[in-house]
Amino acid sequence: MSGSPAPATSAPLRLGTRRSALATTQSRHVADLVAAGGSAVDLVLVTTHGDVSTAPLATIGGTGVFVSALRDALVAGTVELAVHSLKDLPTAPPDGLVVAAVPPREDPRDVLVAAGGRTLAELPAGARVGTGSPRRRALLLDARPDLDVVAVRGNVDTRLAMVHDGALDAVVLAAAGLRRLDRLGEASELLDPATFVPAPGQGALAVECRADDEAVLAVLRGLDDPRTRVAVTAERTLLAALEAGCSAPVGAFARVLDGEPARLELRAAVASPDGTLLRETAVADLPAASAEEAAAALGRDLAARLLPHLTGPAAPSAPRPADDLSSQGSAPGSLPGPDRPRAQSDRESGS
Numbered sequence: 001m002s003g004s005p006a007p008a009t010s011a012p013l014r015l016g017t018r019r020s021a022l023a024t025t026q027s028r029h030v031a032d033l034v035a036a037g038g039s040a041v042d043l044v045l046v047t048t049h050g051d052v053s054t055a056p057l058a059t060i061g062g063t064g065v066f067v068s069a070l071r072d073a074l075v076a077g078t079v080e081l082a083v084h085s086l087k088d089l090p091t092a093p094p095d096g097l098v099v100a101a102v103p104p105r106e107d108p109r110d111v112l113v114a115a116g117g118r119t120l121a122e123l124p125a126g127a128r129v130g131t132g133s134p135r136r137r138a139l140l141l142d143a144r145p146d147l148d149v150v151a152v153r154g155n156v157d158t159r160l161a162m163v164h165d166g167a168l169d170a171v172v173l174a175a176a177g178l179r180r181l182d183r184l185g186e187a188s189e190l191l192d193p194a195t196f197v198p199a200p201g202q203g204a205l206a207v208e209c210r211a212d213d214e215a216v217l218a219v220l221r222g223l224d225d226p227r228t229r230v231a232v233t234a235e236r237t238l239l240a241a242l243e244a245g246c247s248a249p250v251g252a253f254a255r256v257l258d259g260e261p262a263r264l265e266l267r268a269a270v271a272s273p274d275g276t277l278l279r280e281t282a283v284a285d286l287p288a289a290s291a292e293e294a295a296a297a298l299g300r301d302l303a304a305r306l307l308p309h310l311t312g313p314a315a316p317s318a319p320r321p322a323d324d325l326s327s328q329g330s331a332p333g334s335l336p337g338p339d340r341p342r343a344q345s346d347r348e349s350g351s
């Protein structure tokens with residue numbers, strides 16, 4: 001079947017998109033890729049609660065608030081395609097949907113946009129730097145403990161305006177978003193991903209469709225970039241493994257190292273409960289026949305190395321009344337534990 005042309009007579013595919021400038025630009029980009037493969041595409045605007053509300057994201061559902069309305073439209077059959085920023089996508093896949101294509105990644109780095117074109121090192125002591133991302137906050141303070149990191153929300157445009165109108169000295173944003181909006185020229189520094197480790201999946205898009213929609217799956221197969229897919233598989237597997245055991249902000253960045261055999265390097269930066277930043281790097285061979293599995297194993301291995309440092313000291317047994325102790329003895333294993341915390345990525349930052 002691969003390589004067969006799309007049926008000439010089918011109705012245009014409907015691609016659901018959020019209304020923001022970044023979302024429509026990303027959706028239009030994917031629509032162009034699909035159209036280049038011979039299938040007509042119409043964009044369909046879908047309003048999400050995350051776009052309408054100005055409440056802090058944690059109070060309206062945090063993770064996935066921008067994603068769920070698009071997914072609802074896919075499941076309901078009102079659209080056939082949805083494009084997400086991969087870093088905003090929860091790690092747990094929903095029933096009946098599949099990420100059918102991960103196109104070639106845009107620049108994965110974070111950038112600093114600072115007044116006067118300053119770099120991070122050049123910011124004055126105590127400078128006010130805006131971000132809504134716990135990961136960016138931890139990385140900023142690791143590099144410059146003196147900074148005043150200010151929580152901000154709003155789209156890319158709003159955040160850039162905070163610097164240009166003097167409300168903030170700088171903001172940190174994704175290079176990919178700025179480039180897609182044709183505003184990368186406003187960046188004053190491209191931050192090194194080896195130290196300012198990007199969010200898992202940053203710069204990559206995910207094209208989602210119904211898992212049983214064979215016609216669309218066939219169209220999307222041609223958009224998938226294997227190098228990007230193995231990298232984001234390692235990053236997101238690491239994030240998923242950390243989510244199961246801690247609530248720390250996570251940076252993860254993987255890149256393919258060409259050679260015989262090709263290898264995958266995965267770098268992680270995670271803020272530990274005591275505030276220190278843990279950094280780890282791992283490398284694994286990428287066998288051509290099982291690259292996805294090798295990438296996932298690399299993510300799990302690196303998470304396993306980090307987790308013992310993130311869960312902190314063993315939780316003290318819950319205080320119990322003396323009569324409980326005397327009547328039941330100590331049986332800590334039988335007590336329900338506290339709710340498991342969850343790792344955070346930029347999904348909760350809401351830009």
Ligand SMILES: NCc1[nH]cc(CCC(=O)O)c1CC(=O)O
Pocket residue numbers: 085086087088156172173174175176177178201202203204346347349350351
């Ligand atoms: N946080 C929200 C968000 N989701 C995707 C992007 C930009 C594109 C990307 O990172 O892939 C942004 C803006 C930003 O973080 O600056």
